[in-house]
Every structure is written in C-alpha cells, then in structure tokens.
Amino acid sequence: MLEAQKLAARRGFANLFTGLSFRVEAGEALVVTGANGTGKTTLLRMLAGLSAPADGEIRWNGRPAAPFDPALRAALAFAGHLPALKDELTAEENLASLVALEGEAAGRESVRDALDNVALSRQRTLPARVLSQGQRRRIGLARMTLLPRPLWILDEPVTALDAAGAELLARIVAGHLAKGGLAVAATHAPLGLPAARVRPLTLG
Amino acid sequence: MTADTATAPTAAGVVWPALRWAVARDLKLALRSRGELGVQLLFYVIVVSLFPLSTSPERNLLATMGPGVLWVAALLASLLSLPRLFAGDHADGTLEQIALSPYPLVALVSGKILAHWLTTGLPVAVLAPLLSLQYAMDGESVAVLTAALLLGTPILSLLGAIGAALTLGLRASGSLLALLVLPLYVPVLIFGAGAVDAVRAGLGASANLSLLGAGLLVAIVAAPFAAAAAVRIALD
Numbered sequence: 001m002l003e004a005q006k007l008a009a010r011r012g013f014a015n016l017f018t019g020l021s022f023r024v025e026a027g028e029a030l031v032v033t034g035a036n037g038t039g040k041t042t043l044l045r046m047l048a049g050l051s052a053p054a055d056g057e058i059r060w061n062g063r064p065a066a067p068f069d070p071a072l073r074a075a076l077a078f079a080g081h082l083p084a085l086k087d088e089l090t091a092e093e094n095l096a097s098l099v100a101l102e103g104e105a106a107g108r109e110s111v112r113d114a115l116d117n118v119a120l121s122r123q124r125t126l127p128a129r130v131l132s133q134g135q136r137r138r139i140g141l142a143r144m145t146l147l148p149r150p151l152w153i154l155d156e157p158v159t160a161l162d163a164a165g166a167e168l169l170a171r172i173v174a175g176h177l178a179k180g181g182l183a184v185a186a187t188h189a190p191l192g193l194p195a196a197r198v199r200p201l202t203l204g
Numbered sequence: 205m206t207a208d209t210a211t212a213p214t215a216a217g218v219v220w221p222a223l224r225w226a227v228a229r230d231l232k233l234a235l236r237s238r239g240e241l242g243v244q245l246l247f248y249v250i251v252v253s254l255f256p257l258s259t260s261p262e263r264n265l266l267a268t269m270g271p272g273v274l275w276v277a278a279l280l281a282s283l284l285s286l287p288r289l290f291a292g293d294h295a296d297g298t299l300e301q302i303a304l305s306p307y308p309l310v311a312l313v314s315g316k317i318l319a320h321w322l323t324t325g326l327p328v329a330v331l332a333p334l335l336s337l338q339y340a341m342d343g344e345s346v347a348v349l350t351a352a353l354l355l356g357t358p359i360l361s362l363l364g365a366i367g368a369a370l371t372l373g374l375r376a377s378g379s380l381l382a383l384l385v386l387p388l389y390v391p392v393l394i395f396g397a398g399a400v401d402a403v404r405a406g407l408g409a410s411a412n413l414s415l416l417g418a419g420l421l422v423a424i425v426a427a428p429f430a431a432a433a434a435v436r437i438a439l440d
Contacts, residue, residue: 050300051440068436074306082297088236097229101305101312103221 001025001061002047002151002182008055009042016042017203018055026150029173029183030199031191038204040186041081041155047184048078048153060151077102077149081156083136087129091120091139094128099146106146114142118168133160141165141172152176154185166192222307226315227322234323240288245327248281252335263340270339271349271400278328278353279389282360283382285324289316289368290435291377299372303439313435314428317365325357345400348409355416356396362420362427363388369434392419 002024009016016039024030032040045051047058049067058065065072085094092111099106115124118138123131128139137160144152152173158166170192173183177197185191191198234241255273256266293299302312332353336346367385371377399412 048304050304067440068303068309070306073304076304078300078304080297080300082295082300084297084301086233086296086298088233093232097225098301100225101301101307103218103306 001059002030002184003059003062004047004056005059006056007043007046007053007058009039009046010054011039011042015054020056020203022199022201024182024184024199026180026182027177028197028199029177029185029191029193030201031193032184032186032201032203033188034203040203043203044153044155044184044186045080048076048080049073050078072151075149076151076153077144077147078153079140079144079155079157081159083140085128085131085136085139087127090125090127091115091131091135092124095139095142095146098143102147102149104147110146114146115139117145118142119164134162134165137161138165138168141169144176145172150181152181152183152185154183154187156187157185158187158189158191218307219311222305222311223315223318225307226302226312227319230316230319231322234319241323241327244281244285244324245331247284248277248328249331249335251277251280253338256338266339267341267345268404270336270341271345272397273339274332274335274349274353275356275393275397278325278332278357279360279386279393281328282324282357282364282389283385285320286364286368286381286385287378289320289365290372290438291368294372294438299435300439303436309432309435310428313365313369313432317361317428317431320365321358321361325353325361329353329357341400344403348403348413349400351413352396352399352409352416355413355420356392359392359416359420359423360389362423362431363392365431366427366434369431369438372435372438392416395419 005021007020008018022030032043034040046053049065049069049072052067060069060072060075063071084098089097092115095115096106096111099111112124115121118141120135120138120142123135128136157169161169173191174193176183177193252274255269259265259269290299293302303309305312329350332350333346336349341349364385367381371381371384374380395412395415399409402412403409
C-alpha cells in the first residue's frame, strides 16, 4: 500500500502542488494526468524516493519512506522518462545488466523470452544505438516483466510506443495489477487499463 | 546515507555482487569504446614526451624533472577521464536506476571508481617505466616512481569521483571539475613526486610511500561515501 499525506512540491518560489493526499492499494493503479509543468514527473520522482517532498509524507506499507528508503527500493521498479540504456551494449546485454542491477538473477533464457514478449527477438543482438525510441521503450517494458516488484512507477510509459506497443503495455500493466501489484503512472494518453483498477489523479 | 546504514547488517551479502556488477559493466563499456581510452593514454604519453623535446637533453636535469613531469601528466590524464565516471550514466538515466537499486549505493559507486582506476590509473602506472626511459632515470628511481603511481593513482580516482559527482548536471562542469579536484590532488602530487627525490637524496622512499599508502586507505574508506552522497544530491 502506497500512501501520500499532504505532499507539496515547490519549483523555485512557486508551488507545483500542495496538500496532495492519496492512497493506492494492492491491485490498483494511480493514473496521474495534468497539463505540462503541473508536477507529474516531480510527483513520481518523490514517490520513487529520488527527491524529497517540500512538505508532507510518503508511506510504503504503513511505514514512512524517506528518499532512498531501503524497503521502498527493494519493492520498487522505476521507469523514468530516460531509458537507462547504453548505446554500446546490445538489447540483450542492456536488459540483463539492468535486471542484475536490481539484484535479480536473469538467465539468458528469461532475458530472451522477455525480449520475445515485447517483439524484439530480431533486435536482440543489435546495439541499443541503432534502436528506435519505441524499441528502446519496449526494452524498458521487458525489464518490468523481469522484475518481481510490487510497486511500478512509470513516467509517460506510452510515449514513442506504436498502437501494438501501447496494447502490450496495457496488457503487461493489467497483468501486474491482477497479480496484486501497484502501479503509479503519469500519462497524457489513456493507458487502456480496466476502469475498476484505476484511481485517477489530475494535477494542476 | 541513512539508507545505507540501515542495510548494513546484510552488508557482506550485497556488497560483493554490487561491486562486481559495477566493475564488470564499466569495464565492458570501456572496452566497447576503446578509442576514448586510447586517446586518454595517448594524451599522457604525448605530454610526457613533450618535455624532453622542449627542454635541454642534459641527463641530470632530465632525471630531476622526470618524476614531476610523469606525475603531472598522470594527474591530467586522470582529470581528463573523470567526466566519463558519472556523466554518461547521468545523461541516459542509468544513474537513477543505480541509486534506486536495492544494492547499497556506496558499493556500486566503489565499483565504478575501481573500474575507472583499472582503465586509467593502472595503465598510467604500468606505462611509467617505459616512458621514464626518456628521462635517464636510474633503476631504483623508476621502481619507486612506479610504486608511487600505483599507490597514488587510486587516490586520484577516489578524490576525483567526489568532484565528478558534485559537478553532475552543471554547465561548464568540466572546467569546474578541474578547479575543484586539482587542489585536492596537490598532496598526492607532492608525496608522489617527492618519493623519487627522497631516493635520489639517499633518504629512501619509505616515508613518502607510507604516506601515500595511508592516504589511499583514508580515501578508500571515506571517498565512496562522499561520492555516493553527491550522486544522491545530483539526482534530487
């Protein structure tokens, strides 16, 4: 369970948002919408523990989570708007490296299967340099499927994905929620998740 | 840093895999972009070789000057390669993932620093005996110089990592990094180059080398924590 109590974010002298409270239960997705510059990414980075809120508190499973809290880090899979891919490494190596960084054993087979699932089997041994933005996004999706983490935080996950990719994303996130996972996603486009599982939050 | 003290009880189990991950990945990336590494080493070789060409060929003068020149070139080579330590990972988002990994950030940062030394400091020290041929140095001086470089270059990587992390995401970070780090390098330079002077004066190098060794131990213990804290600040 992820809770936020009276969160506030400041950018310079201006308040991006104040008094923001919500609660996301297992199996639910918090879908954050709002115009550009209303603080969606800022909120997601706070929830991920990358930055400290100007005011208020974030709780993970009832315990306050300060930035870089170990319990939260162990439960979290974060996909920011940067793909964290190395141009010099192949798709397969990138994926294996990112999964190993999370302390998860990623065998060759499971990495290949994950890439097959996101329709990147033919790009497996290509360096990330030559992949398109959408294909890079798909590696990020494959990464999420390999990380057994209850909390997913996704910043603009639909960006650069084609129709099939967006469908794949919806299916993967819905599968995660169905297994009792939590998700927080900032988005401009509809994610295509089952309405019963979605908690909308509009900023600005 | 509170987060890392909290994970301390299970430290041994997670520190090794974290170190191994960071060293293996950074070495692999360095090997994939060999050109960049080659340029840095070539820079070091050229700087060292320019001095005998531009000053006098007098043997005694060269032997006096040699250790200092090699040390300054090693310093500059280290400085040249420092931006690579964190800036690439910061720009493509990997640094966020590194900071959010369940592994202790200090262990991951230590691994990155070790990989940096293996790809820059170590080759610089290994090339030193070859390059010192140009300076008519005697055998003992060369041995002491190499030992001093082996002890001193890891300190350069460790201190440099703090500067590299502190200047992440700033404009003109390269020149700021030089201003920040070069003063910290001065003691290493003094004791490192001084070791050979002491040998030439007949005093023996043990005092200088011991001081370098002590400095290295302090840097190994303290610098990764400072660099890790700076990485977190850079991400905020």
